[in-house]
Amino acid sequence: MQGRYTKYFPNNVINSITLKDAIVSICDELDVPLPEKIRFFRSQMQTIITKACKELGIKLIPSKRCLSLLLWPEERYETIYTRHPGFQKGSKPLIALDNPFPMELPDSLYGEKWAFVQLPFSDVKKELATLEKSFNFGATLDLDLLGIEIDDETFIPGLAVASSRAQPLAAWINGLEVCSIEADLARANLVLSVGISTRYVYATYKKSGETTNEAEAWEAAKKTSGGLHFLAIQDSLDSDDCVGFWLLLDLPPSPV
Incomplete structure (x- = not known):
């Protein structure tokens, strides 16, 4: 390179x-x-x-969906920068990515219900295969290119969103270059990152011991899967079919 x-x-x-x-x-x-x-x-x-x-x-x-480029500085950090005679651990990264305070979600992006979910990676691959054949809304990732290996039995965390207007909701989201979803435990909400630096408060929940534990478990599952997670748009949370399905990757900040 x-x-x-x-x-x-x-x-x-x-x-x-x-x-x-x-x-x-x-x-x-x-x-x-x-x-x-x-x-x-x-x-x-x-x-x-x-x-x-x-x-x-x-x-x-x-878009932050150009993930191979985002991962390249980390690769160079491990293989080149840390071996340089002038390397100083803990230096401020040169590539600063914007991470602004999340904004209020536009009305067009609201879902009526949502739930934390998990699927075996084998089922995630089936959803992605269906996406490619049916031309539904959504996006996948080239895991081979990214060097990510996941066992079929590994559970991938996701967010299922249900809406009576699932088709238009999925169409709106499809044009946003969705990057990741994170649970903000302190504020008891979910943050949707799109584009380069746009962040929305995607959903909120009543803070309690039970909901905090559920959000913590969801974030822990993301770490176990290497940051891999998904967003699914459905007509109802009980539906077996998705109107839109996006495979997402939560990456740590660049070290350089």
């Missing part, structure tokens, strides 16, 4: 011109057409990326 970076940005200078040239060079080298869309996760680079993609006619999508 370092070699590729040096090849396309030999002077380590990145602006809209060098980025545009790099995109064209990569496509020419691989003998593939220019992509229809490109995801990016750093708001600090938005101006440069927007200008380069606009000149190439490429749709730009702010």
Whole structure:
């Protein structure tokens, strides 16, 4: 990867011109057409990326679902940075990702009921296979590309949301580039992260010992599955079918 970076940005200078040239060079080298869309996760680079993609006619999508790029700094941290003579443990990360205070959820995104759920990974794969065949709303992840190995028996935590308008609700969510869901134990709510830095209070619950334990168990299950979890939109919580299904990954902050 370092070699590729040096090849396309030999002077380590990145602006809209060098980025545009790099995109064209990569496509020419691989003998593939220019992509229809490109995801990016750093708001600090938005101006440069927007200008380069606009000149190439490429749709730009702010999203943290470009997970292989998000994981790359962690890989370099383990294999390169920590072995450098000037490495200083505990230094402030150079890649700062925005994590603003969550906003109120728009009316169009409200569900009527929700529940913490868990499914064996084998069942999660069945839902994803159904998604690909039926063209329902949702998104999957390339776990092979990400290097994530999960046993079929491992339970994956998720959030099931039921609504009498499940189809339009799933359609709205489908355009948000859903990243992750987390339980805020202190505030007794669930936070939905979408795009690059947009966070919504997705649901709330009455704080008690029982609900806190349930939320803690759900977050613990996420850690056990390596951060993997899902969001399912259904007509009712008793339904066996999903109108929308998104496989999500909760990643720790970048160490660099």
